[in-house]
Amino acid sequence: MIVTLVLCVAAIGLGFAIAKPTARRGVGIFLGAVSLLFAGSFGINAARGFEGLPLEESLLLFEGSLTAYLVFNAQLAYRDFALPLLLLASVTLLQMRRVKV
Numbered sequence: 001m002i003v004t005l006v007l008c009v010a011a012i013g014l015g016f017a018i019a020k021p022t023a024r025r026g027v028g029i030f031l032g033a034v035s036l037l038f039a040g041s042f043g044i045n046a047a048r049g050f051e052g053l054p055l056e057e058s059l060l061l062f063e064g065s066l067t068a069y070l071v072f073n074a075q076l077a078y079r080d081f082a083l084p085l086l087l088l089a090s091v092t093l094l095q096m097r098r099v100k101v
Helices: 002-025 028-048 055-061 066-080 082-098
Strands: none
Touching: 002 028, 002 082, 028 066, 028 082, 055 066, 066 082
8 A cells, every 4th residue: 555655745746847858758757757657656566575674575475576576566556556647647737728839
């Protein structure tokens, strides 16, 4: 829950930071910000381990497969990503309305 709140705050900050350039340069900067936010979410989920366990113990639960562990964390990041993405898009769109192109 705390990770999601931190990502939401980061999404709002990114939205304010990219609003002016996005109005001029299109969606490329917006997609870059979304990718950065998702990578941050994935990195936090992977670094915390499964239920707070160290990485070695987390890999035991996935039969030693690092790929399975990373895919599991990618799925978690994907599910947790909806609210930060919605906030980033909302702030960006509201700021784009204020900026005259």
